[in-house]
Amino acid sequence: MKVKAVIDGDAIKLKEPLHFKVKEFEVDIPDDYIQKEEKTEGTNFLESLWGTIRQFPEKNIDWKNEWYKHSEEKHG
Amino acid sequence: MDSFLIDVNIFLDIVFRRDTRSIICFERLVNLGKELYVTSSMLPILDYFFTKYKVNKKEFKKHFVTKFKIITSTGKEGYEALEYKDSEDALIALAFKRVCPMGVIVTNDKEMESCGLPVYSPEELLAVLRDVSEGGRQIPILDLKKQYRYIMEEIEDALLKTAADAQYILGPQVKELEDKIAKYLDVKHCIGASSGTEALVLSLRALAIKLKGQEYFDKADEIITTPFTFTATGDAILRAGATPVFVDIDLATYNIDPSKIEEYLKSTIRNPQSKIRGIIPVHLYGQPCNMDEIMKIAKEYNLFVLEDVAQAFGGTWNGKKLGSVGVAGTFSFFPSKNLGGFGDGGMVSTNDDELAELMRMLLKHGGKDKYNVEHIGYNARLDTLQAAILLAKFKYIDEFNERRRKIAEIYNHELSSVHGVVIPMNHSTIQPCNKATSQNHDGHVYHQYTLRVNNGKRDALQTHLKEKGISTMVYYPVPLHKMKVFEGRCKLSGSLKDSENAVTEVLSLPVEPLQTEDITHEVIKSIRELKL
Numbered sequence: 001m002k003v004k005a006v007i008d009g010d011a012i013k014l015k016e017p018l019h020f021k022v023k024e025f026e027v028d029i030p031d032d033y034i035q036k037e038e039k040t041e042g043t044n045f046l047e048s049l050w051g052t053i054r055q056f057p058e059k060n061i062d063w064k065n066e067w068y069k070h071s072e073e074k075h076g
Numbered sequence: 077m078d079s080f081l082i083d084v085n086i087f088l089d090i091v092f093r094r095d096t097r098s099i100i101c102f103e104r105l106v107n108l109g110k111e112l113y114v115t116s117s118m119l120p121i122l123d124y125f126f127t128k129y130k131v132n133k134k135e136f137k138k139h140f141v142t143k144f145k146i147i148t149s150t151g152k153e154g155y156e157a158l159e160y161k162d163s164e165d166a167l168i169a170l171a172f173k174r175v176c177p178m179g180v181i182v183t184n185d186k187e188m189e190s191c192g193l194p195v196y197s198p199e200e201l202l203a204v205l206r207d208v209s210e211g212g213r214q215i216p217i218l219d220l221k222k223q224y225r226y227i228m229e230e231i232e233d234a235l236l237k238t239a240a241d242a243q244y245i246l247g248p249q250v251k252e253l254e255d256k257i258a259k260y261l262d263v264k265h266c267i268g269a270s271s272g273t274e275a276l277v278l279s280l281r282a283l284a285i286k287l288k289g290q291e292y293f294d295k296a297d298e299i300i301t302t303p304f305t306f307t308a309t310g311d312a313i314l315r316a317g318a319t320p321v322f323v324d325i326d327l328a329t330y331n332i333d334p335s336k337i338e339e340y341l342k343s344t345i346r347n348p349q350s351k352i353r354g355i356i357p358v359h360l361y362g363q364p365c366n367m368d369e370i371m372k373i374a375k376e377y378n379l380f381v382l383e384d385v386a387q388a389f390g391g392t393w394n395g396k397k398l399g400s401v402g403v404a405g406t407f408s409f410f411p412s413k414n415l416g417g418f419g420d421g422g423m424v425s426t427n428d429d430e431l432a433e434l435m436r437m438l439l440k441h442g443g444k445d446k447y448n449v450e451h452i453g454y455n456a457r458l459d460t461l462q463a464a465i466l467l468a469k470f471k472y473i474d475e476f477n478e479r480r481r482k483i484a485e486i487y488n489h490e491l492s493s494v495h496g497v498v499i500p501m502n503h504s505t506i507q508p509c510n511k512a513t514s515q516n517h518d519g520h521v522y523h524q525y526t527l528r529v530n531n532g533k534r535d536a537l538q539t540h541l542k543e544k545g546i547s548t549m550v551y552y553p554v555p556l557h558k559m560k561v562f563e564g565r566c567k568l569s570g571s572l573k574d575s576e577n578a579v580t581e582v583l584s585l586p587v588e589p590l591q592t593e594d595i596t597h598e599v600i601k602s603i604r605e606l607k608l
Contacts, residue, residue, distance in 0.1 A: 041106050041107050042106035043103055046099065049140065053132075053136075
């Protein structure tokens with residue numbers, strides 16, 4: 001991707017900073033080097049799910065066993 | 077590696093924040109835009125824990141449906157599952173395998189492998205996802221399997237209910253679809269047909285009966301259309317007994333050039349033998365024809381205008397839906413169309429009561445009473461099953477057309493500066509002929525995103541893209557007037573050089589409504605790699 005670059009700065013320490021711009025030019029940066037915006041879709045989705053839960057279990061659970069136990073109690 | 081079934085234990089670990097690796101793996105799957113599934117057989121288990129931990133189920137469902145699809149098992153899979161050691165797991169895996177044969181099961185239960193799909197734990201999957209997230213993928217021009225999975229729940233519900241209801245011929249779904257589409261197009265009548273081609277033939281036959289009082293047009297009757305289209309347009313004219321007159325296109329829009337229609341009409345004005353009856357403009361690739369000009373010419377020369385909207389469902393001209401501008405419009409529901417069924421299907425739209433009545437007769441063998449018919453008819457009804465599928469898909473047409481436009485916007489933006497490539501001009505960049513009435517919005521629905529490749533490099537670009545795993549198509553390689561079927565059966569209006577150039581230069585790029593921006597950019601990057 002070609003991007004416009006400008007040398008821009010105030011390198012000399014002055015009482016009143018002197019801002020200067022010199023030379024506008026194009027640089028060709030390979031696409032691989034361009035930082036893509038960090039994706040947050042997954043985090044947002046999980047937070048939306050977690051927002052619907054009023055009570056989280058405090059310890060790890062063997063989900064399947066608990067389900068089997070519940071089924072047994074229900075159906076005898 | 078695009079579809080993932082999240083097994084019960086992993087799903088619950090994620091939802092109840094019990095396992096960090098599962099959560100990280102899941103976040104990555106969502107960020108990569110992967111398809112995520114659970115099965116209906118898992119729901120009672122999930123529901124038990126939702127109740128136990130006081131989940132607001134209504135709110136949960138609202139978020140859940142944005143990322144997950146629920147797969148239903150069939151009875152046959154139930155019988156098959158009984159042959160496995162763990163029938164509960166087998167039922168999940170077999171249903172998932174049917175819908176996603178290339179899918180992956182995310183579970184800690186290695187025994188699920190016995191059903192024939194790869195099984196990964198969250199930790200294993202994280203390592204693999206890093207490797208396969210970039211490159212090496214095949215990019216189809218259209219992905220009907222992906223589209224099916226996107227609206228699977230509604231389609232399957234429609235299919236099963238219609239099959240069980242057994243009203244297979246002109247069942248209530250056909251009427252419901254006709255009414256809904258008529259309302260959408262803002263026309264009085266919509267008539268379902270067995271295909272887009274039959275919709276054209278039915279319309280022309282009805283026009284012949286109405287205008288001439290005879291079953292078919294005569295050979296001396298001429299109908300103007302474009303030579304740069306699918307053969308059905310010209311073929312339907314022949315089947316209705318008339319002679320197609322091919323008028324050249326405007327290369328900028330690929331559509332019939334109204335100024336060339338007028339040239340032809342002016343050239344024949346002094347010919348008493350000439351019996352020009354109508355014009356069939358084709359809104360090719362989803363791009364509206366210049367209907368202001370075409371309607372003005374038709375009015376001046378007393379011609380009918382039958383719009384061929386096969387490729388432009390949902391497209392507009394000056395805010396009017398295509399198919400509502402001419403005397404009638406014909407639509408195709410071929411699977412690849414913007415609104416496509418699971419086989420052939422079509423429709424005609426019209427505000428003309430007489431034409432509507434005639435077409436309803438013609439598609440049912442030619443009479444109001446099929447045991448005592450008046451006209452030479454067809455068996456050309458739209459199947460109830462197709463109507464049911466189309467009703468489910470119709471809900472998504474505006475969303476999908478918008479997705480197509482967004483993909484086209486990216487292509488337009490990124491390819492406009494590529495040397496040797498001419499991007500398609502869209503409605504918003506065409507100077508409207510009537511500035512007072514024309515609204516300059518984009519009525520294009522990008523059934524195809526078709527560009528032109530100059531300097532004889534089209535085939536080289538297609539080969540290059542194929543090597544990169546990117547599918548493209550040439551629509552169309554031969555203009556109608558060069559086909560054998562039209563030899564001695566058509567008339568040409570002057571030079572058709574723009575149509576003849578178009579067939580050597582056009583190339584349609586992937587414009588799958590569900591394709592991600594990353595994929596669109598991958599196509600663009602690959603085009604830029606080749607010196608054109």
